[in-house]
Amino acid sequence: MSVTAPQGFTAAGIAAGIKSSGQPDLALVVNQGPRLAAAGVFTSNRVKAAPVLWSEQVLKGGQVSAVVLNSGGANACTGPRGFQDTHATAERAAEALGHNAGEIAVASTGLIGELLPMDKLLPGVDTAVAALSEHGGEKAALAIKTTDTVHKTAVAQRDGWSVGGMAKGAGMLAPGLATMLVVLTTDADLDSSALDRALRAATRVTFDRVDSDGCMSTNDTVLLLASGASGTTPAEDEFTAAVREVCADLARQLIGDAEGASKDIRIEVVNAASEDEAVTVGRVIARNNLFKCAVHGEDPNWGRVLSAIGTTDAAFEPDRLNVAINGVWVCKNGSVGEDRTLVDMRYREVVITADLAAGDASAEIWTNDLTADYVHENSAYSS
Amino acid sequence: MSVTAPQGFTAAGIAAGIKSSGQPDLALVVNQGPRLAAAGVFTSNRVKAAPVLWSEQVLKGGQVSAVVLNSGGANACTGPRGFQDTHATAERAAEALGHNAGEIAVASTGLIGELLPMDKLLPGVDTAVAALSEHGGEKAALAIKTTDTVHKTAVAQRDGWSVGGMAKGAGMLAPGLATMLVVLTTDADLDSSALDRALRAATRVTFDRVDSDGCMSTNDTVLLLASGASGTTPAEDEFTAAVREVCADLARQLIGDAEGASKDIRIEVVNAASEDEAVTVGRVIARNNLFKCAVHGEDPNWGRVLSAIGTTDAAFEPDRLNVAINGVWVCKNGSVGEDRTLVDMRYREVVITADLAAGDASAEIWTNDLTADYVHENSAYSS
Numbered sequence: 011m012s013v014t015a016p017q018g019f020t021a022a023g024i025a026a027g028i029k030s031s032g033q034p035d036l037a038l039v040v041n042q043g044p045r046l047a048a049a050g051v052f053t054s055n056r057v058k059a060a061p062v063l064w065s066e067q068v069l070k071g072g073q074v075s076a077v078v079l080n081s082g083g084a085n086a087c088t089g090p091r092g093f094q095d096t097h098a099t100a101e102r103a104a105e106a107l108g109h110n111a112g113e114i115a116v117a118s119t120g121l122i123g124e125l126l127p128m129d130k131l132l133p134g135v136d137t138a139v140a141a142l143s144e145h146g147g148e149k150a151a152l153a154i155k156t157t158d159t160v161h162k163t164a165v166a167q168r169d170g171w172s173v174g175g176m177a178k179g180a181g182m183l184a185p186g187l188a189t190m191l192v193v194l195t196t197d198a199d200l201d202s203s204a205l206d207r208a209l210r211a212a213t214r215v216t217f218d219r220v221d222s223d224g225c226m227s228t229n230d231t232v233l234l235l236a237s238g239a240s241g242t243t244p245a246e247d248e249f250t251a252a253v254r255e256v257c258a259d260l261a262r263q264l265i266g267d268a269e270g271a272s273k274d275i276r277i278e279v280v281n282a283a284s285e286d287e288a289v290t291v292g293r294v295i296a297r298n299n300l301f302k303c304a305v306h307g308e309d310p311n312w313g314r315v316l317s318a319i320g321t322t323d324a325a326f327e328p329d330r331l332n333v334a335i336n337g338v339w340v341c342k343n344g345s346v347g348e349d350r351t352l353v354d355m356r357y358r359e360v361v362i363t364a365d366l367a368a369g370d371a372s373a374e375i376w377t378n379d380l381t382a383d384y385v386h387e388n389s390a391y392s393s
Numbered sequence: 394m395s396v397t398a399p400q401g402f403t404a405a406g407i408a409a410g411i412k413s414s415g416q417p418d419l420a421l422v423v424n425q426g427p428r429l430a431a432a433g434v435f436t437s438n439r440v441k442a443a444p445v446l447w448s449e450q451v452l453k454g455g456q457v458s459a460v461v462l463n464s465g466g467a468n469a470c471t472g473p474r475g476f477q478d479t480h481a482t483a484e485r486a487a488e489a490l491g492h493n494a495g496e497i498a499v500a501s502t503g504l505i506g507e508l509l510p511m512d513k514l515l516p517g518v519d520t521a522v523a524a525l526s527e528h529g530g531e532k533a534a535l536a537i538k539t540t541d542t543v544h545k546t547a548v549a550q551r552d553g554w555s556v557g558g559m560a561k562g563a564g565m566l567a568p569g570l571a572t573m574l575v576v577l578t579t580d581a582d583l584d585s586s587a588l589d590r591a592l593r594a595a596t597r598v599t600f601d602r603v604d605s606d607g608c609m610s611t612n613d614t615v616l617l618l619a620s621g622a623s624g625t626t627p628a629e630d631e632f633t634a635a636v637r638e639v640c641a642d643l644a645r646q647l648i649g650d651a652e653g654a655s656k657d658i659r660i661e662v663v664n665a666a667s668e669d670e671a672v673t674v675g676r677v678i679a680r681n682n683l684f685k686c687a688v689h690g691e692d693p694n695w696g697r698v699l700s701a702i703g704t705t706d707a708a709f710e711p712d713r714l715n716v717a718i719n720g721v722w723v724c725k726n727g728s729v730g731e732d733r734t735l736v737d738m739r740y741r742e743v744v745i746t747a748d749l750a751a752g753d754a755s756a757e758i759w760t761n762d763l764t765a766d767y768v769h770e771n772s773a774y775s776s
Binding site: 054055056057058084086087088089092121122123124125223224225226227228297298299300303304306307309311312313314316317318319320321322326328329331341343344345346380381382384385386387388389390 | 437438439440441467469470471472475504505506507606607608609610611680681682683686687689690692694695696697699700701702703704705706709711712714724726727728729763764765767768769771772773
């Protein structure tokens with residue numbers, strides 16, 4: 011059901027020929043109204059792809075009538091010509107839909123530094139418009155895949171309204187988001203500022219807490235579109251909870267499909283002096299290659315967790331740190347704790363608990379192990 | 394010649410039985426005077442091994458008569474008992490040498506979180522004292538190896554005086570140093586404050602600019618000992634240059650022997666607004682796993698360099714960035730530059746030049762590629 015689960019949306023996913031494989035590579039999501047309210051968050055990378063620069067401008071108006079997404083090319087580091095191509099994409103969709111180009115967002119993913127094949131992309135936009143359907147959500151989710159092995163969708167159903175979403179992402183998941191394209195839709199009747207608050211609150215504790223390989227994309231885009239078609243205006247906290255539920259579901263799917271990963275690692279940092287410090291510590295553990303290799307080898311090597319924590323300036327005393335791996339406190343008071351042979355790491359999900367003994371704040375970061383398959387996927391081909 | 398190249402030093406390297414393999418695992422370097430001046434720099438990790446905590450105290454006195462180094466165990470995260478073991482090691486060496494324990498530095502490397510086998514280490518200290526020789530430098534360098542495939546030594550010979558050194562390190566090379574143990578010796582006649590200035594100036598642009606895998610050790614130690622035996626007091630800039638020469642030589646050897654690496658990558662950041670910003674940008678490129686995989690695959694993927702630079706707050710404009718790979722400017726003004734097929738990446742050394750077009754400062758960072766062998770070495774065994 012994906013982005014077409016809420017009322018008031020149509021979508022399509024088609025093969026425009028951008029990918030040489032002939033796989034689907036162009037998605038379109040259209041808000042049929044009556045409202046066109048929208049909010050967005052984008053990569054914090056200072057090197058931003060052309061579609062990000064374009065869509066940031068579009069979102070300033072608080073209205074989005076449609077989103078064109080393509081895989082097969084990031085349109086990043088492509089200079090003024092790349093920006094013109096994004097603009098032309100929005101214009102073509104506007105023409106075919108009878109919309110205003112200034113309300114059409116664009117998102118791209120794929121190789122950096124190459125121009126998009128506009129001779130294929132623009133006719134593809136027409137094809138996608140012709141294929142729009144109230145049941146097109148799954149096809150749209152399929153068309154934004156790159157190295158994703160599965161497409162990702164989620165829905166939160168509430169009384170009279172719902173939130174739906176689709177996501178792609180596999181390789182560059184990182185803070186400030188990742189090569190992650192996400193479109194969320196809702197038929198709740200809310201204005202763009204309410205959407206913005208809900209979206210920021212939800213992404214802060216979901217996509218922003220996913221750090222697969224520490225690399226930040228030039229293209230990350232998360233959009234939330236509201237059609238108002240349900241005629242219902244939910245309470246803000248209730249709506250935020252539904253958006254967060256969909257984002258958390260999609261974020262978990264992204265981690266589960268990260269390039270080459272064999273383990274999904276949940277890092278819980280507890281008893282930190284502040285939530286920010288808990289996030290900092292979680293992230294530094296998530297990015298430690300030696301730790302990630304140890305998890306891959308099912309080695310409960312807590313020394314690598316401690317040496318990662320030690321590189322931060324978070325509040326802690328080295329001789330009060332405790333670390334549990336899958337519930338076994340292998341490190342107590344900065345030194346040897348329970349018997350490490352008690353740790354069972356055979357399953358895909360691994361939980362690391364780092365107790366800083368410095369306060370009562372906590373945070374959770376999701377990451378993956380580092381594997382030879384990751385190296386292979388990212389060295390054998392340009393991506 | 395290693396640490397015994399300068400006059401006034403003896404050294405030994407023996408197998409004490411700390412390593413189950415029976416390989417050499419205990420080294421001793423003794424300053425025979427007449428001076429006992431010394432300086433040291435240590436890991437900036439807040440989780441410090443017992444020998445680091447001990448040696449930091451010793452160095453405060455500015456005098457070091459001997460250094461005991463062991464491989465086969467880091468003595469890190471070992472609590473009060475670990476610190477007692479380091480103390481006992483210094484005491485045993487003091488007794489056998491007739492020195493003061495407060496002037497004996499200790500350094501350890503190996504697995505974190507396990508106590509050292511003191512029943513083997515302490516008799517080993519006696520054996521090492523008995524084996525001390527003016528020609529013992531090579532044996533000492535061999536005894537500090539862990540996953541190093543070769544031992545590392547260097548000498549800078551000057552008129553009437555010299556600087557010698559040995560190093561170990563392979564896996565965790567990183568800023569603020571690494572699981573890197575380095576002992577430098579000189580027969581120049583200098584006091585500890587002159588040594589300290591020279592050592593800090595040299596390590597700042599050598600060991601501190603090596604970032605193999607972004608992971609910082611709990612045990613990094615670099616010591617510089619002066620015997621004064623040459624009776625010569627060189628000019629400070631001349632001495633600093635000699636120390637820097639030895640450090641640069643050893644740092645290059647460390648990168649060349651990094652775990653699992655198939656490429657040595659020199660990252661030159663030029664036209665930065667400040668040297669600090671050049672270092673920051675160099676480091677963020679050096680730590681980008683996608684970039685490191687691309688180099689492994691001999692893929693001149695400059696988009697990954699740009700997306701790494703974009704995560705910093707250094708001064709630059711995205712559309713003025715230029716990137717060369719092995720001299721070919723594949724990215725000009727933030728977009729496609731020269732033909733990437735012109736880049737030849739077959740050789741072990743790869744040079745990345747990142748031009749920030751924001752000033753006239755520059756810096757060089759050395760790193761390695763990320764390989765399946767790295768993953769294997771760090772997942773198949775605890776280390």
